[in-house]
Amino acid sequence: MRKYTPKELTRFNDRTRLVLAGRDPSDSFGFVNPPIVRGSTVLYPNMSDFMQxxxxxxxxxxxNPTIEALETAVNSLEGGAGCVLVPTGLMACTLPLLACLNAGDHVLIPDSVYRPTRMFCDSMLKRMGIESSYYDPLIAGDVAKLFKANTRAIFTESPGSQTFEVQDIPAIVEAAHARDLVVLMDNTWATPLYFDAHAFGVDYAIQAGTKYLAGHSDVLIxxxxxxxxxxxxxxxxxxxxLGVLVGSEDAFLTLRGSRTLRVRLAEQEKAGLEMAQWLQARSEVAAVHYPALPEDPGHKLWKRDFTGASSLFAITLKPTSTQSVAAMLDGLELFxxxxxxxxxxxxxxxxxCSAxxxxxxxxxxxxxxxFHIGLEDVEDLKADLAAGFERLRATA
Known part of the structure; x- marks a missing residue:
């Protein structure tokens, strides 16, 4: 096997790219996976090389080589001009804001954004003299009406955190680029496999690699x-x-997890849809918030722009007490x-999120x-939740 350049990898489908990207056995003593390289100091052979x-x-x-391997793999998956790795998903949201904003600038943030991103905007950006305004995630191209003379960027997250509103990214990108504004997107829910952010014109595509990319709940990246x-x-x-660097072990684990991203997402999408439909039929449930469902308000946009759905969604229960919800959740065995x-x-x-x-x-x-649906047997998950609903009704 030989090393493939990013350009050469584009001729393969994503399943193959996930297997090949970031691998060079000739640079790894023949081993399939790149080794974990740790270290601070790099030695130069002579003064001339050091000075240059x-x-x-x-x-x-x-x-280092381990980090570079993951950068290469992620960039192949994203189809971008370059990628950087950071220690947490939150920093993946905040670093590009710091890269494209200066004191006196204004940024637009969707009201459905991941709450720690909101807290960063309301605290650190504010202290830096950067103004943040929140907008209805469903505003689409009308976001242009919120532009100010000093607006420099628009942050997006689709579907929205917790409430799963699907944003009209093409319309937002068109409005933003007409004013030379930078568009950022937290694309963790769909990953690049189910939403090709750069193909839609998104300037900075963000993933909390902690989630589906690593896939085993043992890494922050x-x-x-x-x-x-x-x-x-x-x-x-x-x-x-800023000197932000991921640990080599975390890069290695994330690269290893990425190899099975496609097959895991396919299994979890199937299970997520089945569980969402099952919950939709429960008498205790008022609504299921999942764009893959035809009844969801965001389904039409999701169907137009996305190629799949992850297994994260939410439900709203019919009116009941906090104690009954606690009885339901506290007794769950598999969740x-x-x-x-x-x-x-x-x-x-x-x-x-109302507060x-x-x-x-x-x-x-x-x-x-x-709910996040994992890789357990779906019938076992249904049985666990059914018992939970019995506890909810018994204490309502």
């Missing part, structure tokens, strides 16, 4: 891909100046209660639960 910084790697903070060489240069400079998702295990998490929305109102008739 003539080396593949200059210092530990500029990367984030990825950012840039659409053009100019955008990548700004991103890379910001990354280098853990945790804030992450994208791993092999199923999760169930209660939430209420921190500012541009829209979340009017749920009852309590909300977010």
């Amino acid at each position: 910084r003539k080396a593949r790697f200059m210092y530990g903070t500029r990367g 984030g990825t950012i891909s840039a659409r053009t060489p100019e955008l990548y240069k700004k991103l890379r400079e910001t990354w280098e100046q 853990g209660m945790g804030a992450s998702w994208g791993g092999y295990e199923s999760l169930a998490l209660p939430f209420d 921190y929305r500012t541009a829209t109102k979340w009017n749920a008739v009852g309590p909300n639960i977010r």
Whole structure:
């Protein structure tokens, strides 16, 4: 087997690219996987090379072969001009904002955004003299009406965090690029396999690699891909100046997890849809928020722009007490209660986003639960939830 350049990899389908990208057995002593390289200091053979910084790697903070392998793999998957890795999904959301904004600028953020991203905008960006405004995620091209003279960027997240609104990304990109604004997108839910962000004109494509990319709930990592060489240069400079680096072990585990991304997503999409339809038929459920369902308000846009759905969705229960929801969730055997998702295990998490929305109102008739469907047997998951609903009814 030989090493393939990014350009050569484009002739393969994504399943094959996921297997090949970031691998070079000739550079790894013949081993299939690149080794874990740790270290800070890089030695130069002579003074001339050192003065010219003539080396593949200059210092530990500029990367190493393990990190480069994952960067190559992610960039092949994203189809961008370049990619950087950061220690968390949250930093994947915040670093490109720092790369494209300056004091005095204004950025637009969807009201359905991941809450830690909102907190970063309301605290750190504000302290830096950068103004953030929140907009209705369903506003589409009318987002142009919110542009100010100092607007420089629009952040998107589709589907929205917790509530799963599907944004009209092509319309937003068209409006933004007409004013030379930068478009950023948190594409963690769909991954590049189910939504090709750069093909739709998104300038910075963001993934919390912690989720589906790594896939095993044992890594914290984030990825950012840039659409053009100019955008990548700004991103890379910001990354280098801040000195943010992922651990080699985390890069290795994420690269290993990425090899099975396609097959895991296919299984979890199938299970997610079956579980969503089963919950839709339950008498205790008022609504299921999942774009892959024909009845979902975002289904038409999802069908137009996406090629698949991950297994993360939410439900709104009919009015019931907090105690009954606790009885349901606390007794579950197969669903853990945790804030992450994208791993092999199923999760169930209660939430209420009404307190921190500012541009829209979340009017749920009852309590909300977010589900992530893992790789367990679907019939076992149904039985676990059915028993949970019995506890809910018994304590309502």
